[in-house]
Amino acid sequence: MKRPFEEIVAQHGPTVLRVCRAVLARPDADDAWSETFLAAMRAYSDLADGANIEAWLVTIAHHKAIDSLRAQSRRAVPVANIDETSSNASAWEPPENDLWAALRALPTKQRQAVAYHHLAGLPYAEVATIIGGSTDAARRAAYDGVRTLRRRYRDPQQLTSREGIHS
Amino acid sequence: MINPTDPIFDSITHDEADTMARLHDRLAAAADVDRLLDVAYRTVDSPVGTLLLAATDQGLLRIAYQLENHDQVLQTLSERVSPRILYAPRRLDQVARQLAEYFAGDRRDFVLPLDFRLAHGFRREVLARLVMIDYGHTETYSQVAAATGHPRAVRAVGTACATNPLPVIVPCHRVLRSDGQLGGYVGGLPTKAALLSLEAGQYSDTSPAMR
Numbered sequence: 001m002k003r004p005f006e007e008i009v010a011q012h013g014p015t016v017l018r019v020c021r022a023v024l025a026r027p028d029a030d031d032a033w034s035e036t037f038l039a040a041m042r043a044y045s046d047l048a049d050g051a052n053i054e055a056w057l058v059t060i061a062h063h064k065a066i067d068s069l070r071a072q073s074r075r076a077v078p079v080a081n082i083d084e085t086s087s088n089a090s091a092w093e094p095p096e097n098d099l100w101a102a103l104r105a106l107p108t109k110q111r112q113a114v115a116y117h118h119l120a121g122l123p124y125a126e127v128a129t130i131i132g133g134s135t136d137a138a139r140r141a142a143y144d145g146v147r148t149l150r151r152r153y154r155d156p157q158q159l160t161s162r163e164g165i166h167s
Numbered sequence: 168m169i170n171p172t173d174p175i176f177d178s179i180t181h182d183e184a185d186t187m188a189r190l191h192d193r194l195a196a197a198a199d200v201d202r203l204l205d206v207a208y209r210t211v212d213s214p215v216g217t218l219l220l221a222a223t224d225q226g227l228l229r230i231a232y233q234l235e236n237h238d239q240v241l242q243t244l245s246e247r248v249s250p251r252i253l254y255a256p257r258r259l260d261q262v263a264r265q266l267a268e269y270f271a272g273d274r275r276d277f278v279l280p281l282d283f284r285l286a287h288g289f290r291r292e293v294l295a296r297l298v299m300i301d302y303g304h305t306e307t308y309s310q311v312a313a314a315t316g317h318p319r320a321v322r323a324v325g326t327a328c329a330t331n332p333l334p335v336i337v338p339c340h341r342v343l344r345s346d347g348q349l350g351g352y353v354g355g356l357p358t359k360a361a362l363l364s365l366e367a368g369q370y371s372d373t374s375p376a377m378r
Contacts, residue, residue: 002250004241006208009191009253014183017190030190037194041203041251099176118173149175 001049005041012054013037015120016061022103022115023065032068036061055126058116062130102152103145109133110145117142195255205249208241209256211263213270214365215358218335220259220266223248226280227262229332232354247285266335272365275302277336285332289320293327300341303366307345329353335362 016036020029039060047056103111109131116127117138128138198204206228208221219231219240228248231240245252256263261279268274286294296314300306308328312320328339334353340362344350352359 002245004206004245004252005250006241006253009194013187013191017183017186030186033190034193034197037190038197038201038203041194041198041253042201044250118176146173146175 002044002047005044008040008044008053008057009037012057015054016057018119019058019061019115020065021100022111022119024068025100025104028068028072032061032064035064039064052126054120055122055130058120058122058126059130062112062116099149102149106145106148109137109141110148113138113141114145114149118146191254195253195257198251198253199255199258203251204253204255204258205251206244207253207255207258209254209259209263210237211266213266215270215354215361218266220262221252222258222262223282223284224258225282225284227259227333227336228282228285230334230336232334232358234355234358235353269335270365272368279336281333281336283332286327286330289315289317289323290327290330293324294331294333294337294339297328297331297337297339297342300338302338305341305343305363307343308350309345311342325351338362341366 013033017029017033020032020036023029024032036057040057047053103114106114112131113124113127116122116130117124122130124135124138124142127142128135131138131141195204195207199207202224204224206221206223208219210217210219212218216233217237219229219235219237220227221229221231221241221244229240229244231237241252265274265277265279269277283291283294292315293311296311306314308321308324309318312318312324315324317323324342328342329351331337331339331353334340340352340354340359342350349356349359
């Protein structure tokens with residue numbers, strides 16, 4: 001008994017977006033989200049009933065993000081930062097939250113462990129399946145990652161206030 | 168939705184709703200191009216309540232009244248047709264426009280591709296017969312049964328009407344009991360009465376010379 005895919009997007013879309021943003025900057029994160037759900041929609045009919053949909057989606061997003069990072073590193077490098085210098089009137093984007101940048105600055109394993117456990121809510125055993133290594137290693141990587149984030153933000157309360165973000 | 172498990176992440180969800188709406192639209196468009204969008208749906212407001220509209224790439228598949236429970240209808244489509252279902256209003260623009268014209272009294276016939284895959288056998292035959300009943304006219308269940316060549320299948324005609332996947336467009340509301348009573352209706356009897364009086368008004372007001 002499969003639920004309509006629309007329900008899957010509504011329920012898990014925000015989580016997958018966080019996972020993509022934890023690993024990639026915009027607009028690559030948005031592209032990875034789109035590719036994740038397009039691939040998921042293609043495979044959805046064949047997904048086993050009772051599968052853990054969230055873990056399945058995060059696994060797809062994990063691979064799409066890795067693909068995207070590889071493509072980035074293949075791209076010709078030192079062109080000036082086009083996104084920031086061009087002033088074309090494209091869709092308005094909310095300002096990037098510094099926490100995203102800090103997350104992306106973490107070592108890969110820590111970043112993935114933090115994203116998949118703290119942002120996607122997967123248990124460490126699932127996280128370990130996706131990123132490889134033991135459950136304990138996944139737990140340690142997430143712990144180290146959060147500790148680093150805390151150190152960079154001596155006052156996390158400031159981050160949690162909306163005014164603090166937008167001003 | 169699962170909330171981040173550490174308070175340090177509380178700040179990151181502030182713009183998610185806007186982004187999700189934009190990404191959802193993008194997904195619906197891309198899925199359509201890639202032929203992954205097996206069923207597109209939207210809702211429209213009407214004088215007889217909110218209607219759910221669903222279409223395959225073959226045509227209009229389903230119209231459902233609120234009475235039928237839209238979530239339940241989508242779940243049934245997921246099981247009977249395909250779970251690859253998205254809210255994607257664009258595929259249903261034409262349907263929505265023609266329905267609005269109909270409810271405004273400005274349209275007497277629908278010109279739309281229809282997908283009858285939810286109706287089988289005799290029920291499908293009945294639906295094919297129903298689309299031949301003109302706007303503003305009615306027939307009885309027994310007349311419809313006779314027209315299908317099965318004059319004794321009156322009850323089966325009733326069942327076909329009750330399970331009509333495309334009410335309004337396939338006008339089962341134009342079928343009445345032989346004693347002149349309304350009979351039944353998938354959208355409830357008040358809705359059936361409303362549609363009949365809409366069509367009666369149109370018939371007497373704007374085309375008195377017809378028939």
